[in-house]
Amino acid sequence: MSPILSKKAKVALAVGTIILLESEKKKKRVWVKEWLQKREQFTHLRLLKCIQSCEPLDVINYLRMDYDAFQELLMLVKPLIEKKNTLFREAVSVEERLLATLRFLATGRSYEDLKFSCIISPQLLGRIIPETCRAIYNCLRKKYLCIPSKEEEWLKVAEGFNNMWQFENCLGAVDGKHIKQPPGSGSYYYNYKGFFSVVLFAIENANYEFTYLSCRTNGRISDGGVIKKTDFYNLLITDSLKLPQPVNMRGIQNKLPFVFIGDEAFSLMTNFMTPYRQTNSIGYEEKCFNYRLCRARRVVGNAFGIMANRFRIFLTPIATKVDTVDDIVMACCVLHNCLRRKSTSYIQPSNIDTEDIISGTVLIGDMHMNGELISLDVSRQGSPTIDAKMIRNGYKEYYNNADYLLVKISTY
Template sequence: MNPNRVAAMWLLYRRIKRRRIKRKYWIHPINRSREHTGIFYTLFEELRHDGSKFFNFFRMSIASFDELHEKLKNEIQHQNTKMRNCIPSRERLALTLRYLASGCTFTDLHYSFRVGISTARKIVKEVCQAIWLVMKNECIRELSKYQLETIASDFEKNANFPHCIGAVDGKHVRINCPIRSGSMFFNYKDYYSVVLMAVADSKYRFVYVNVGSFGKDCDPSIFKQSTLWQSIQTNSIQLPEEKCLPGTESPKVPYYFVGDEAFGLHTHLMRPYGGTHLTLEKKIFNYRLCRARRYVECAFGILSNKWRIFHRPINAEPEFAVDIVKACIVLHNFVRERDGYLPEDTTTISGLEDLPRAPTARGGLQANDVRKILSKYFVTPIGAVPWQMSKV
């Protein structure tokens, strides 16, 4: 008989035999004591008596947890069966938040919450999907003309950068090697990742996200292919009308996003001047743009340090990893709206890596003209800030 055929038959036999192996326990003895020794039943109520400890454990206040549970409970609650009672919705939410906040593994959840590893995995996936489904429209509203005007007004007040409707950047989110993925998720840093592309306002909130692009992709291509940019190009999103810069009477200047050197210059996307031998005007423009762009960098820093799942590779297939990232984005905005800024909200980015710098096409004449107008404006008495000369 052909040796290859014999080997194939042996592998088939082993696979069939493995399937016939019966589970040793319907519910493992460790998990049977969930309602007596599980962390939700032994610690949760104690934490509710200490607001700071509760916040440290779940990364949100007690009031925020209760509000979030009230919004999600119909989506994440299961029905009891004749065989066994379901895990309550409040416990499901607590388990998921602890997973996202601590960056622990599903095995860790198994031992602490006393649920099966596959059960913990299923709960996290269901709750993350529910967070995005239920909370997305509330926490990441569709960009309207009024909202963009508000964002621009805040950037002018907080960053001294007029007409800016958001700071854009992208980061790699590390994942374990997906099965049969080839090199699509393998990035220039030599690890596997999905890409998180986001736009932030000057209050460190994400106003637009695009999650799930391959790790091998770079900033410009992802942003230019995003639904946001396509909507701008097709006028599906109404941008504020062009206006003169504050304190001037002409010319009129459009509204735009700001990005780093990786992005191509466009009428609606300003980037720094490249090169080393720059004029004073260009250096000051680059400094002022950097001040505006830092808000998205700081937002990423707050995100990754609050939700420490980003501190290690996510042990899940890419689709599940995308669900996790989107849930964290929603929770980031939700907590900032309810609980505000806290000292532990460090803005140092941990676990998220920059995307590669790809060659970009030169901006058109109109885009270059807009950048020149801004450069000149920032060195006038009206547009300058007192400290800028010491920063260039």
């Protein structure tokens, strides 16, 4: 090789080395942004402790629960979400993980927005929050969310509806709501209302508590078909729910079965009562039955409203991956049940829709002021069976029976 070529080769090698080093320098990034490294200094965990010491009542507005409930929940989820520190960085603490999750559920803010108060990157929040939601659900569901499995448990639910809402043999109020997804969630979730959604199907007891939930139905399914996509429906039509046997009712010739109740979005079945359709030909007796049913069914609408105003993630499109929405929704629902039982102040009389007995009008609660979940539309399915119609007529006759009115009038 000639000396000239050798010199050129050396120059080329040197230039190439410089270019490579400059390129590597540009690619090199810090492990985490500098201000995110100061989590201990700026995180809202410090703010929470300050609020607790100065204004304890404000903790409820901040977390949607009091400080004692937060600490109790923290102990439950800790084994499931705690991470170990590494040689490279300190793990996000259990307290910060739970606090970030509760703020996300309470405000509905995006990960990108939440990072400034949590001092946690959006990418990490995208892992922390779904994981913590799953932990919350798994820790609480056995105690606070379980459908009755024995006849005596169903009878207790029916007793609650009779005592509180004067509707007998009722095993639960049923409803469904659309949970908005962000645009771009995929045509599979694009519904006929013009937005992306999944449907939350729920059954409530008389005390505003969920007893069954399903959040796996995509928004494209017709509202009337939502129930058929649930495990509950399969158990109902195969007589696998261990429901109480039909009973004799005062003044009614045939025994009437225990029933679930819903609005016109669902189909009338032998164990599922819906109102008579509002037409010009509807009579007084049908209106009386509808009044009774709608009065008892209002409990599920109130529960949805209360939960959506406590956890405002429901009032905005949930900007997460589709497969994590179920974790988020189920965590909110089981927290709702838990707080409903533990806190006497969780539901205020002014929050819910109530009835003015004298005027016969419904007084709208505060829960509607900040928005609400979108309901299912009226079902246009086929005609119900003759047996289902006969059972509804039996309940209609019962609620128009003079003896019944004399017995129940004192409870209003």
